[in-house]
Amino acid sequence: MRLLVTGAAGKVGQVFIPAFLADPRFADWEIVALCHNRPVEQGERVAIVSGSLSDAATVAEAMAGVTHVLHLAAVKESPGLIFDVALKGLYLLLEAYRGSAASRQFILLSGDCVVGHIFQPYDAPITEASARKAYPGCYALTKVLEETMVEQFGVQYGVDWTTLRAPWIMEKDDFRFALDFGDGQFGGPPWTEIVDEAALARYRNGRYVPVLRDAGGNYLKRNFVHVDDLVSAILASIANPRAYGQLFNIAMDRPVDYGAVGRLLKAGADLEPIEIDTPFHSNWLDNSKARMVLGWAPEVGLEQLAERAFHYEREENDPRVVWYPG
Template identity: 55%
Template structure:
């Protein structure tokens, strides 16, 4: 079993490599990591090759003898390279895969940007059958194109593949800094919601934000801890139930910013501040993954918060 991994040097990739190599189900599993800008340290059963997935020759060399592909390489809001990586790169990988005599499974790691996460609204939980409604920007567009391209290879060539669609991925103290008014991780952009004076005040007094959605209710947003995502990937790997399927990989319930503030008040005596936003509360339904893959996330809101603040 030879697994080609793209994006192996990232947040998810590092955890995935450790788990794959330690999993007793595949003692002879080997990994080939296709790396572009960064490299990996040498390890038993791990081979690193250099190249861009936008380069057809590099992809074909990396695919030689591969049985499984786990494709995570991506580009954020960079119009100069996003299409090269997400469209051209995905095309070369799928073309090489479908013609390979050894290929058995192609796994794509997608994102909830394709359904607009908190930017676009839904009147019911978001399932795998919900319409794609990406928010504006090249990154969300590129992830939609990846999903559609993979689905068309099912239709046109009958390949065995699956897509795991994940929301915002957390590890270490990420979630603590999501709430930070000073050294914030990710979004929302406080400068779009607050004055500079408000942001300074909330930062110096260690306030916890209670974000409100467009209806005035506390915002509910989807997250996933990196270990839960990797466990879902391992559950889908070489699993016949994953064939040509799309799975939402999220916590059992979205994180409620009001519940987070109340938890931190009770456990750490932190006070909160209410912030109005134009965002929408959405629920990424993970029932399909739980049913077909036997996967269950280990992180709920309390554990996500406590681990981040204890890190």
Template identity: 55%
Template sequence: MLLLVTGATGKVGQVLLGRILSDPRWAETRIRAICHNRTLPPHARVESIRGSIADRDTVEAAMAGVTHVIHMATVKEDPQQAMDVSVKGMFWLLEAFRSSTTAEQFMLIGGDCSVGHISVAYDEPITETSPRRPYPGVYALSKVLEEVMLEQYYIQYDINGCCLRAPWIMEKDDFRYALSFGADQFGGPAWTEVISTEEQARYAGEGRVPLLIDSAGQPLRRSFIHVTDLVEAMLAALDNPAARQQLFNIAMNRPLDYGTVAAHLERSRGLHSVRIETPFHSNWLDNSKARHALNWEPAHDAISLVDAAFAYQRAADDPRKVWYVG
């Protein structure tokens, strides 16, 4: 297997490469990575190609002899780059894939922003057949366009592909900082959108954690996935006939409940919460299809996700880097 990976230097890519390179089941797998702004450490089974996937020549050179593609490269709210990477880049990848004599499977890692995650209300759990209802912004639009483009290549060219749609991906101490009222907050919501700067400063000084409340007045429920669980789902789908031309939601079995989290942190760590009213909607990204078809099961639930984040101790050579805010 010669696996082409885009986004290999990111949060998910680094874990994926480490997992493949250390697992005897994938001992014969070679990896080729398209790297744009960052580099990978040298490894006998890893080849790096410098360039952008928005460049057709770069993509065609990278696709030479490739059997499998995992496409993760993405950008956030940057209209120029989002269209270059998510539309033009994916188009060149798919064009090279469909015309290749060696290509066997194309895997896209999507995001739940294509269904609006907590910004859009759903009356039932969000499944793979739920309508795509992205929130405003170019990033959410780009993830919808990726999913639709892949589906059109199934229809037009009958390629073997799949899409794994993930919610907010957590690793190491991410969730601890997602609960911070300080300047080190990771992700959202931006506190200035829901509370005053004075309140934020006071809560930070008091060491509070947020108990987010949804639009219905109940503790917010939101889907997450730990990076290691996502990687295991990717490996479960890789070269799996059950994944052919399928879309899978990859999330924890149940959404994280901020009320449960607040109670657990007070009980286990003595951290007091503060109620934060938000306009967001509680949603449930249903992972039943992936569990059934791929025989995959996430190892993390809400409590283990929180405990892992608060217990994580960074080494001196492991500084916290946030490439994207969420």
């Protein structure tokens, strides 16, 4: 078997490839890594194809002999790139895939931007059957179109597809910097959009942790997943007939409650909770389907997420990389 991984050098790809190569279930599989801006290390079972997804010749080269595709490549709020990568690139991949006699499964990594994460309200847990309600911006729009394109290739041509929909993906010290009031803040929206200048200056000079409240005045509940748990879900999906033609929410069992974050970090890191009102909505991305159908379960909850992030120490050769603007 031969697995094509797009976006192989990105945040998820860098964790996925070593995990895949170490998994005895895939001991006789090979990987083709399609890389554009960043390379990955070539090895005995890893071949590299360099180029753009928008180039048909590059896609054809990468797809040669491929049985399974894991499409991780994405761009965020980059209007000049979205059509080439998210639409043309995916279309070229799907066309090459459906035209190949070797093809077995096409896996798409999507995101909870498709359902608006904290920007759109839902009055019940968000399941795979919930309406798609993207938040404003080109990235969320492209993910809606990607999910739809993959599904329709299944309808039109019988493609065996699987879509994994993940919320905010955490690794290393990401969660710590998601709560940072300084210039190192990871993700968004920027504090300058929801905190006045004088208060923000005071928070930056002290040991504080933001405790967000939602539009209803309750503590905000936002969905996260650790990259290790996402990778384990991908591994559980590959070559799994129960995953064919299915969309799965891949998230922590419970959304992160910012009230609980404040209490946890006050006790464990001596940080003072600062309550901040926001216009955002609390939502719950329900992972029940993935637990039942894939036999998958996340291992990282809030306490483990905080423990890992606040105790992570970087070496000199491990610079903090923001793979995309949150």
